[in-house]
Amino acid sequence: MSTPPLSPETQQHHAPLDGKVVVVPGGTGNVGEGIVRAFLLAGATVVVPGRSQERLEGLAELIGPQLGDRLIRLPAGYGTFAEATDLAERIVTDHGRIDHVVPSIGGWWRGKALWQVSETDWQQHFVETTTSHVAVARAFIPRLDADGSYTLITGFAAREPYPQAGIISMHGAAVLMMREALSAELRGRRRANNLLLGPVISRSRPNGDPSWLTAGRVGEAAVAVALAPSVRDESIRLGTLEELEKELARMRG
Ligand SMILES: NC(=O)c1ccc[n+]([C@@H]2O[C@H](COP(=O)([O-])OP(=O)(O)OC[C@H]3O[C@@H](n4cnc5c(N)ncnc54)[C@H](OP(=O)(O)O)[C@@H]3O)[C@@H](O)[C@H]2O)c1
Structure with a gap:
């Protein structure tokens, strides 16, 4: 049986990421919101950078007090190497550590x-979203805690x-290969x-096929990756809730 999603009430008794600092670039977005909420429910301090004060305030309203x-x-x-480096340095200065980074940058486009x-x-x-991903990876990977993790979000179009x-698929494919290259270069570090x-x-x-993922469940999967030291250098396919349940069971052992 699957583990029920965490609620604010259960969170007090079960805060596996208490004291950890998690950064979610793209946390203001549709999927990012679910990721941010899931890490907060797991007890982490969650830092969300954003280009728009209005979208940041909107996120705070959605998350609630x-x-x-x-x-x-x-x-x-x-969006640039310099901006991402400044951001990472500032987070280390303000919070003393960076444990997990979950970039959920860029959305859908078609036409x-x-x-x-x-x-x-x-x-x-392509250029701006891909550059943001590279800028974030090069700024945050060297500053990650030794037990930390980096979990990119992308979609089937990759x-x-x-x-x-096509541009979205090309962007996704580039980001996926970036992750594989990072894994090859990190060699387990x-x-x-x-x-x-x-x-x-x-x-x-808000509506879709009942088998589809929800932003909140994607967040649960991202938390499960952060909490599972054995999950490394993987592309985890989450097409439906059924696949997600199987992966959660595997990651939670
Ligand atoms: N929604 C889905 O159904 C779905 C399905 C499969 C995969 N995904 C994947 O989930 C991730 C996020 O998708 P989403 O639906 O949450 O997208 P979204 O609602 O458009 O959010 C995208 C986020 O990316 C940030 N961002 C930073 N630089 C950006 C740039 N140059 N251009 C556009 N956005 C930029 C935005 O932050 P600011 O606040 O700074 O604007 C925003 O918070 C993507 O990797 C996407 O492929 C989504």
């Missing part, structure tokens, strides 16, 4: 065949082409994994 005291909102970008995309589309949906969404997600029910898409 009960968990919000450990949610640290940082109005700061990470043009590859031969129709404009240079602006390419810049926005492995399967979706017509009119830090854990680097990725979650490969199917469709996710979230605040912007």
Whole structure:
């Protein structure tokens, strides 16, 4: 039987990440919100950087006051190498450590065949999002605690082409290979994994097939990865809730 999701009431008695500092770039997003909530429920202090003060405030409202005291909102970008390095240095200065990083950067886009995309589309949906991922990885990996982990979020489009969404697939494929390259370079010194997600029910898409993931359950999976030292250098496929339950059972042993 699966473990029920944690609630604020149970969290007091079960806070496996108490005292840990978790950074969620993209935490203001649809999937990011579920990841942020799950780490807060697990007892962590969660730092969410964001380019927009309004979106950061919106996240705090969604999370609510009960968990919000450990949610640290940082109005700061990470779209360039310099910005991401400044951000990572600031978090170490403010909190003394970085235990887990879960980048959930960039969302969905569709509408043009590859031969129709404009240079602006390419810049926005490939160059900027891919650069942010690289900037965050190079800034945070060297500052991760020895027992820490790095868990990228990406979607099925990284492995399967979706017509009119080719740029998103190319971005996802680049990020997946970045994770594999990081694992090859780290050679076990830090854990680097990725979650490969199917469709996710979230605040912007509240309805969907009952077999689909939800943002909250994706968050549970990200927490399970952070808590499982044996999970390293993996691409964890989470297409449906059924797959997620199997992976949770495996990771939680
Ligand atoms: N939603 C789904 O159904 C689904 C399914 C499978 C996989 N995924 C994956 O989940 C991840 C997040 O998706 P999402 O649906 O949560 O997306 P989203 O709602 O659009 O959120 C994306 C987040 O990325 C941040 N970001 C930073 N730099 C960005 C840039 N240059 N361009 C765009 N966003 C940028 C944004 O932060 P700011 O606050 O700074 O704007 C925002 O919080 C992606 O890897 C996506 O492939 C999502």
